[in-house]
Amino acid sequence: MTATLRPTARFPLTPDLQPLARQTNPAAPLYSLPMYSVEVIAPSGQAPQLDGWTVQSWPVASLGDLTLQARPHHPASPDDLRAALTRAGFTPLGPVRTHR
16 A cells, blocks of 8 residues: 655745746856845735846735845846835835845
8 A cells, every 4th residue: 555645835825925937147147146135015915026036025024015035137236126126016124135
């Protein structure tokens, strides 16, 4: 008798909270670019889709609605991430933290 193992999720995974898979720029390998994290107010409660960025989000935040991690596909600063989020209708809260 063979037992079939079924994976279990520890929390609900909804499509709007899944990380987006995007093609990176081969001229700028992702590992050489910093990862930024910031909390945001999300008007729709969903993660932003930012051109030129790979974004992951979690619905856990002490200041806002979501915590985001974003890695640019090109050299970019924390101010560039703040500007991209603002253009997309999100409000960045607190500091943008840099992770190398």
